[in-house]
Amino acid sequence: MDLQALKNRFSIIGNTPAINHALNTAEQVAGTDLTVLIVGESGVGKEVFSQIIHSLSARKHNPFIAVNCGAIPEGTIDSELFGHEKGSFTGAVDSRKGYFETVSGGTIFLDEIGELPLGTQARLLRVLETGEFIRVGSSKVQKSDVRVVAATNRELLEFTQKGKFREDLYYRLNTVPIRVPSLRDRKEDIPLLFRKFVVDFAEKYKTKPIFLDEEARQLLTEYPWPGNVRELKNIAEQISVLSKEEHINAAVLAGFLPVQNINNVPMLTGNTPVGEFANEREILYKLFFDMKKDVNELKKMFLEILQNPSIAGSNNSNFNKESLINELKEDLMPASNAGLHASPLNSTVHLSSPQPIIIDNELNGHYEVEESLNIMDKEKELILKALKKHRGRRKDASTDLGISERTLYRKIKEYDIEE
Numbered sequence: 001m002d003l004q005a006l007k008n009r010f011s012i013i014g015n016t017p018a019i020n021h022a023l024n025t026a027e028q029v030a031g032t033d034l035t036v037l038i039v040g041e042s043g044v045g046k047e048v049f050s051q052i053i054h055s056l057s058a059r060k061h062n063p064f065i066a067v068n069c070g071a072i073p074e075g076t077i078d079s080e081l082f083g084h085e086k087g088s089f090t091g092a093v094d095s096r097k098g099y100f101e102t103v104s105g106g107t108i109f110l111d112e113i114g115e116l117p118l119g120t121q122a123r124l125l126r127v128l129e130t131g132e133f134i135r136v137g138s139s140k141v142q143k144s145d146v147r148v149v150a151a152t153n154r155e156l157l158e159f160t161q162k163g164k165f166r167e168d169l170y171y172r173l174n175t176v177p178i179r180v181p182s183l184r185d186r187k188e189d190i191p192l193l194f195r196k197f198v199v200d201f202a203e204k205y206k207t208k209p210i211f212l213d214e215e216a217r218q219l220l221t222e223y224p225w226p227g228n229v230r231e232l233k234n235i236a237e238q239i240s241v242l243s244k245e246e247h248i249n250a251a252v253l254a255g256f257l258p259v260q261n262i263n264n265v266p267m268l269t270g271n272t273p274v275g276e277f278a279n280e281r282e283i284l285y286k287l288f289f290d291m292k293k294d295v296n297e298l299k300k301m302f303l304e305i306l307q308n309p310s311i312a313g314s315n316n317s318n319f320n321k322e323s324l325i326n327e328l329k330e331d332l333m334p335a336s337n338a339g340l341h342a343s344p345l346n347s348t349v350h351l352s353s354p355q356p357i358i359i360d361n362e363l364n365g366h367y368e369v370e371e372s373l374n375i376m377d378k379e380k381e382l383i384l385k386a387l388k389k390h391r392g393r394r395k396d397a398s399t400d401l402g403i404s405e406r407t408l409y410r411k412i413k414e415y416d417i418e419e
Contacts, residue, residue: 001027001056010052012045013196014189018181022049029176030056035128037113037173038151040180043230046151049178050109053149062106065099070115077120079136088137100133100144107147113173114154114165124148125169148173183225183232190221193229197236208246210239215250223257380415383408387417 006023007013029036030053038046047066054064072080079089083098099108110116116124127133128148132141150173159165183190194212202209212220225231238256239248382401390396398408411417 003027006052010048010055011196012048013193014186016181016186016189018179019186019189022178022180023052025176025178026052027056029053029178031058033147035147035173035175036149036178037156037176038149038178038180040151040153041182041228042153043228044180044182045229046153046180047109047111049180050107050149050151054107054109054147057107057147059106059147063103064107064109065103066109066111067099068111070112074117077117078123081120082123082133082135084136085138088135092137095135098133098135100127100146101142103146104144105146107149110148110150112152113150114152114156114159116165118164118166121166121169125166125172128169128172183228187221190225190232191217193232194220194236197233198240201237201240205241207240210243210246210248212248212253213250216248216253219250219253219257376415379411380417383411383415383417 001009003020003023006027012019012023026036026049036050036053038049040046050066051064054060067080069077078084079092079096079098081098081100083096083101084092086092086095110124123133127144127146131143131145133144134141156165156170156174160167160170183193191212195209198209201207227234235256239253242256243252245252383397386397386400387394390400394408394412395405398405401408403411
């Protein structure tokens with residue numbers, strides 16, 4: 001089947017190489033009975049690929065069932081999949097067929113297969129290798145002709161290394177892997193998908209479809225979409241129903257997006273601040289730029305006072321420059337220090353020990369204020385002080401700095417700090 005015809009048939013929007021490759025693989029493997037493992041984040045549409053495989057296979061006229069393994073309690077999952085005999089456990093008032101029996105000849109889609117208990121994994125492996133299964137509470141071996149398409153949002157290979165997933169089952173399932181890309185990996189498809197959704201919802205709710213301006217489209221594209229296509233569809237429906245305006249700008253769109261995710265968008269759209277700070281490094285930049293601005297203002301103040309002593313309120317002939325400078329140091333230092341203790345966000349490093357202002361009063365009346373504003377040096381210096389203060393206890397040091405212990409560990413490695 002032509003790729004575009006396949007997309008039209010299953011309402012798939014997108015032209016990125018990753019999505020095209022996944023569709024081509026699904027089409028090629030559909031005509032076989034090979035087991036398929038679909039890998040992708042939650043919300044990318046893994047079930048759609050299982051339906052494509054079933055619909056293009058020789059089993060298309062036989063049953064298809066989707067089972068969410070993570071939604072079935074561990075105590076009943078064996079019964080759901082393989083059936084049980086009457087009296088085999090409490091509540092088993094009658095015999096019951098499982099999915100592998102009722103769907104024989106068709107396809108079973110096992111979603112979130114990484115959630116299967118180890119005992120159930122052993123039963124599943126036997127079905128895949130021999131086509132045989134035994135009901136719970138029975139000793140009779142039964143046959144089943146079922147094709148299994150599995151899906152997961154976990155890295156099953158890591159699960160096998162941790163003993164949470166059988167290695168033999170992993171390689172049996174992973175005969176043909178299909179990786180469905182996340183939405184942030186196919187950014188050029190986001191406006192197309194959004195447009196498709198808003199048109200569908202406008203038809204559903206008998207309203208006019210909304211339109212995004214350029215800044216809103218940019219925000220839509222740069223948003224990380226942790227919920228992938230499912231989240232995009234939900235946002236499209238919310239805006240279609242709740243927005244009073246037909247034309248949507250970035251500010252209106254931002255009102256429908258979760259705040260914690262907007263703050264991670266790595267760009268600003270026009271005059272609309274999408275997130276003032278993206279990470280702690282940007283917080284430090286802002287702090288130190290504000291410090292530099294304050295120091296420059298202090299320089300100007302010193303020069304004005306030295307050039308015109310009368311503005312300091314001293315009109316007598318016994319005016320002493322050095323005394324005045326000392327007074328200014330006492331008056332201004334606390335004010336500047338107080339500003340350094342401000343903490344814009346929880347992740348801000350508390351600058352409890354700023355560099356002192358150094359005044360050279362032996363340069364024939366020329367006074368200079370020296371400051372070190374290197375971000376990396378400041379960070380490293382503060383970390384060293386905190387570690388020394390708390391005798392190498394990272395937990396106490398991270399609390400004092402106002403950052404997480406994990407962030408402190410990363411900084412120690414980044415700056416190659418020896419403890």
